[in-house]
Amino acid sequence: MLVIIDYGVGNVRSVTNAFRYIGSDITVSCNPAIIRKAAGLILPGVGASGYAMQRVTPIADIIKEQAAAGKPLLGICVGFQLLFDESHEMGVHRCLGLIKGKVIPIPQDGGLTIPHMGWNYVTFTPEMRLFKHMHEGRHFAFANSYYAQVNDPLTTTAYTEYGVLIAAAVEKGNIYGCQFHPEKSGTDGLQVLRNFVSICRERLSSC
Amino acid sequence: MLTKRIIPCLDVKDNRVVKGVNFLNLRDAGDAVELGARYSEEGADELVFLDITATIRSRKTIVELVEKVAQNVFIPFTVGGGISKADEIGLLLRSGADKCSVNTAAVSNPDLLKESAERFGSQCVVLAIDARRSRIRAGHWQVCVKAGSEPTEIDAVQWAVRAEKLGAGEILLTSMDADGTQSGYDIELTRAVAESVGIPVIASGGAGTLESLAEVLEKGKADAVLAASIFHYGTYTIKQVKDFLHQRGIPVRPI
Numbered sequence: 001m002l003v004i005i006d007y008g009v010g011n012v013r014s015v016t017n018a019f020r021y022i023g024s025d026i027t028v029s030c031n032p033a034i035i036r037k038a039a040g041l042i043l044p045g046v047g048a049s050g051y052a053m054q055r056v057t058p059i060a061d062i063i064k065e066q067a068a069a070g071k072p073l074l075g076i077c078v079g080f081q082l083l084f085d086e087s088h089e090m091g092v093h094r095c096l097g098l099i100k101g102k103v104i105p106i107p108q109d110g111g112l113t114i115p116h117m118g119w120n121y122v123t124f125t126p127e128m129r130l131f132k133h134m135h136e137g138r139h140f141a142f143a144n145s146y147y148a149q150v151n152d153p154l155t156t157t158a159y160t161e162y163g164v165l166i167a168a169a170v171e172k173g174n175i176y177g178c179q180f181h182p183e184k185s186g187t188d189g190l191q192v193l194r195n196f197v198s199i200c201r202e203r204l205s206s207c
Numbered sequence: 208m209l210t211k212r213i214i215p216c217l218d219v220k221d222n223r224v225v226k227g228v229n230f231l232n233l234r235d236a237g238d239a240v241e242l243g244a245r246y247s248e249e250g251a252d253e254l255v256f257l258d259i260t261a262t263i264r265s266r267k268t269i270v271e272l273v274e275k276v277a278q279n280v281f282i283p284f285t286v287g288g289g290i291s292k293a294d295e296i297g298l299l300l301r302s303g304a305d306k307c308s309v310n311t312a313a314v315s316n317p318d319l320l321k322e323s324a325e326r327f328g329s330q331c332v333v334l335a336i337d338a339r340r341s342r343i344r345a346g347h348w349q350v351c352v353k354a355g356s357e358p359t360e361i362d363a364v365q366w367a368v369r370a371e372k373l374g375a376g377e378i379l380l381t382s383m384d385a386d387g388t389q390s391g392y393d394i395e396l397t398r399a400v401a402e403s404v405g406i407p408v409i410a411s412g413g414a415g416t417l418e419s420l421a422e423v424l425e426k427g428k429a430d431a432v433l434a435a436s437i438f439h440y441g442t443y444t445i446k447q448v449k450d451f452l453h454q455r456g457i458p459v460r461p462i
Contacts, residue, residue, distance in 0.1 A: 118253075
């Protein structure tokens with residue numbers, strides 16, 4: 001069973017729909033007992049990261065504890081941004097600190113529209129497990145005005161370009177994250193979710 | 208590179224997708240759930256669902272329909288029509304919408320944009336503008352509300368600029384003069400708005416030939432094109448549109 005952590009921020013329903021569509025056993029909860037029982041965790045989120053962090057704070061320790069225990073964790077969009085040390089969206093907010101780096105605004109120069117809204121091309125390295133079965137870059141759906149600057153030598157990063165290089169996805173041990181919305185990125189997005197389900201399954205069978 | 212988006216639009220009335228000309232003479236175009244799933248599958252980049260009945264009595268049915276459509280739509284999904292409070296946006300987002308568009312209520316209460324952006328983030332707040340060429344001032348467009356039935360004195364370009372400041376994350380810009388005619392988008396209107404704001408603009412109303420789609424992206428500087436008739440009635444498939452735009456050198460997501 002996978003658990004989508006519901007902390008009152010975000011498109012929980014869209015994420016649930018996508019996992020159900022690919023046939024996963026999925027539960028939506030913020031109950032620590034259920035989170036501890038999960039084979040894998042998904043941290044969704046849309047909106048402002050400061051507000052999201054404020055909402056996630058009551059269960060932050062459980063998430064960190066489970067991440068430290070090696071349980072696969074997938075952050076999506078703002079849930080992805082919360083994985084980093086801090087966010088500079090409307091003030092400076094301390095985040096979960098699972099990956100070294102910070103979340104800062106996409107520079108507005110160069111005449112680019114903000115939010116970074118729509119499908120952008122993502123390049124990844126072959127060893128990234130989220131992109132298994134994909135042999136080259138793919139388009140994924142983004143909706144973000146802030147981006148993560150990854151400063152962690154242990155993290156593998158997939159990138160997209162929007163004036164600057166934007167971290168599109170990260171992997172560090174059992175911690176995974178996507179700035180884009182895999183649940184809203186068509187067939188390729190669903191494949192990313194299937195890959196995450198496989199990662200959770202493989203860990204269970206090796207335990 | 209960020210690609211230009213191709214967005215089919217479902218105008219929904221009594222659980223059916225309908226399409227009219229200049230907002231009138233509606234005719235049936237299919238089942239919302241089926242069409243939504245089909246467009247998602249066929250490579251559309253987003254889907255827009257507009258409840259054009261938008262009466263209080265129909266709200267509950269619409270939420271249920273949004274839930275059903277969302278179950279088979281794995282591309283960004285915008286829902287609009289008759290939204291008057293931030294709480295309704297919250298409900299629709301929980302029902303499977305990814306973004307919500309507001310129109311009439313934002314005109315009468317611009318703070319709705321601010322409140323919604325603060326609560327849910329700008330990325331899910333779309334301002335829909337129905338604009339009509341002013342018969343008095345050349346090169347100006349007036350905002351119309353209540354499904355286009357009520358013209359106001361508000362200038363469309365100025366309203367877009369103000370909406371961006373209030374927190375709208377995107378503009379869904381419909382030319383009422385062109386809507387449903389399949390005679391091409393209002394390039395001048397689209398360009399005037401796109402050049403005045405820093406948020407994405409979705410051009411709507413008038414999609415006809417493949418050339419008209421390319422034109423509003425190139426000359427109109429739109430970030431996305433919305434179309435209904437040409438897709439519902441099978442004039443073009445999403446793939447034909449994308450192949451054409453790709454050959455023109457316009458970046459699109461390959462299918």
